[in-house]
Amino acid sequence: MNAHPSKEPARVSRPEFEVPLADATAAGDVERPLTVAERIINNEAVQRLTILVALIVLWELYARWLNNGLLFPTFSETMRTFAKDIANGVLIDRTVTSLRTLTIGYALGVALAAVFTTFAVASGVGSRVLSTLTAMFNPLPAIALLPLALIWFGLGTPSLVFVIIHSVLWAVALNTLIGFRGVPETLRMSGRNVGLKGARYVGLILIPAAFPSILAGLKIGWAFAWRTLVAAELVFGVSARSGGIGWYIFEARNDLDTATVFSGLLTVILIGLIVESVIFRAIEVRTVNLWGMQ
Amino acid sequence: MTSALLEVNGVTLQYKTPRHLVTAIYRVDFSVHQGDRYVILGPSGCGKSTLLKAIGGFMRPAEGSIRIHGREVTSPGPDRMMVFQEFEQLMPWKSVYQNVLFPMKVTRKFASREAAVRADAIVDKVGLTKFRDVYPHMLSGGMKMRVAIARAMALEPDIFLMDEPFAALDALTRHAMQEELLSLWNQLGFTVLFVTHSIEEAIIIGSRILVLSAHPGRVRAELDADSLDHKSIGAPEFGILSSRIHTLLFGEPHALYTREEARA
Numbered sequence: 001m002n003a004h005p006s007k008e009p010a011r012v013s014r015p016e017f018e019v020p021l022a023d024a025t026a027a028g029d030v031e032r033p034l035t036v037a038e039r040i041i042n043n044e045a046v047q048r049l050t051i052l053v054a055l056i057v058l059w060e061l062y063a064r065w066l067n068n069g070l071l072f073p074t075f076s077e078t079m080r081t082f083a084k085d086i087a088n089g090v091l092i093d094r095t096v097t098s099l100r101t102l103t104i105g106y107a108l109g110v111a112l113a114a115v116f117t118t119f120a121v122a123s124g125v126g127s128r129v130l131s132t133l134t135a136m137f138n139p140l141p142a143i144a145l146l147p148l149a150l151i152w153f154g155l156g157t158p159s160l161v162f163v164i165i166h167s168v169l170w171a172v173a174l175n176t177l178i179g180f181r182g183v184p185e186t187l188r189m190s191g192r193n194v195g196l197k198g199a200r201y202v203g204l205i206l207i208p209a210a211f212p213s214i215l216a217g218l219k220i221g222w223a224f225a226w227r228t229l230v231a232a233e234l235v236f237g238v239s240a241r242s243g244g245i246g247w248y249i250f251e252a253r254n255d256l257d258t259a260t261v262f263s264g265l266l267t268v269i270l271i272g273l274i275v276e277s278v279i280f281r282a283i284e285v286r287t288v289n290l291w292g293m294q
Numbered sequence: 295m296t297s298a299l300l301e302v303n304g305v306t307l308q309y310k311t312p313r314h315l316v317t318a319i320y321r322v323d324f325s326v327h328q329g330d331r332y333v334i335l336g337p338s339g340c341g342k343s344t345l346l347k348a349i350g351g352f353m354r355p356a357e358g359s360i361r362i363h364g365r366e367v368t369s370p371g372p373d374r375m376m377v378f379q380e381f382e383q384l385m386p387w388k389s390v391y392q393n394v395l396f397p398m399k400v401t402r403k404f405a406s407r408e409a410a411v412r413a414d415a416i417v418d419k420v421g422l423t424k425f426r427d428v429y430p431h432m433l434s435g436g437m438k439m440r441v442a443i444a445r446a447m448a449l450e451p452d453i454f455l456m457d458e459p460f461a462a463l464d465a466l467t468r469h470a471m472q473e474e475l476l477s478l479w480n481q482l483g484f485t486v487l488f489v490t491h492s493i494e495e496a497i498i499i500g501s502r503i504l505v506l507s508a509h510p511g512r513v514r515a516e517l518d519a520d521s522l523d524h525k526s527i528g529a530p531e532f533g534i535l536s537s538r539i540h541t542l543l544f545g546e547p548h549a550l551y552t553r554e555e556a557r558a
Contacts, residue, residue, distance in 0.1 A: 292431025
């Protein structure tokens with residue numbers, strides 16, 4: 001070994017080599033399908049169902065231990081009431097009334113949001129107007145507008161539609177505007193490159209490109225609208241002639257029929273779940289998930 | 295001089311940032327002829343991308359004129375298809391095939407039956423038949439770039455405007471894409487205006503190279519590189535040309551090759 005005067009580390013010269021590839025069959029299959037049991041455990045739906053069943057069991061046990069149907073009815077009693085009211089049509093009738101109002105309000109809210117964002121996209125002033133309006137009205141709970149709505153439109157569907165529009169409009173408009181602003185410059189340019197302008201440019205480039213954000217807005221808008229509707233029905237369900245699901249809950253509370261209150265709440269949750277995890281989920285799977293945009 | 299396909303005369307380009315008015319390109323002249331592989335080469339920030347955008351019709355020159363077939367460029371149009379460096383240029387909500395079909399559909403340049411046949415043929419030409427119905431997020435960078443090129447090619451534009459299209463690719467893929475572009479050019483003989491900051495890429499791709507100076511971009515030289523490609527990388531001519539370009543860009547001015555002294 002010779003002494004190294006510099007600070008460089010001593011490097012031993014090593015021979016080059018080439019070898020044939022080692023046999024890897026001992027490692028077993030490079031890829032093997034999971035067993036049925038492994039797949040069932042990994043399935044998200046199965047996991048969520050298990051959690052749900054566990055919660056129901058807890059509910060039933062606690063209610064039986066408490067043994068006070070007025071405060072906390074059991075799961076089985078709630079289900080009996082639920083089944084009875086489905087069978088005699090009351091619950092279905094109430095739900096349909098609520099959903100009809102909701103659909104009108106939601107559709108009008110989304111349509112108005114489309115008009116607002118179109119103006120916002122068309123000009124810088126429009127954009128600032130929308131930003132300001134959204135900043136003002138988005139934090140305002142829709143239910144706080146209900147007294148005003150009652151003064152303007154009286155008791156009935158128009159007042160409900162008014163507050164639903166308020167709860168949908170700003171959430172959808174804000175998200176759509178954010179989505180449009182986030183469309184990459186190169187994507188915009190490649191759209192304009194093939195001569196797209198105006199409505200075709202918005203429809204063929206901006207809306208699909210901003211779709212993840214628009215869809216998020218629609219989901220938030222739906223959740224706001226549904227909550228607002230049920231709450232609003234509870235507030236003036238007293239004098240409405242044909243009530244919705246909120247009215248159903250309110251009526252049951254007046255009769256101290258807690259099992260029916262529970263079955264009403266269960267309906268609200270069920271509809272929320274169906275819209276969220278069936279309708280919106282289906283849209284997501286066919287769009288943003290397929291396109292890898294989320 | 296025969297009439298050129300693209301004529302850029304005394305073009306100055308300026309754009310505004312929130313605080314400044316920036317002059318990106320100053321009084322640039324050049325012309326691109328049919329079948330050219332015309333490369334614009336310059337250091338980063340010399341305004342070459344801005345110049346390409348102006349030719350694409352996305353911004354108007356502050357002075358001078360840009361003409362395609364003698365017509366003044368005023369707005370973006372499908373006669374000048376752009377290929378960008380960013381992969382975002384593809385529409386993520388359309389499959390490979392639909393992305394290629396889209397420009398033909400919206401411009402109505404081809405009947406719908408013909409457009410469908412052409413789209414399939416072009417997808418096949420760039421070797422993506424197996425990925426025809428796949429969405430862009432499933433593709434590698436090189437494949438995305440092939441789709442972007444196929445999409446532009448399907449429309450048969452007068453000229454391709456390519457803005458550093460291979461800059462975001464890894465070295466091996468970039469090499470493969472350069473060869474593919476040259477082989478497509480050999481088969482189809484289109485006209486391409488190619489922007490790059492790589493001297494090597496400029497020599498490999500280009501038949502003519504326009505060398506721009508640093509900010510603001512001014513013409514430094516126009517060189518011929520028709521005979522050089524990948525195979526000549528080790529050849530002396532290649533090295534001589536690269537070092538000549540290098541001197542033009544970074545060293546002392548080389549009087550013999552200066553076309554016009556900048557009036558700065």
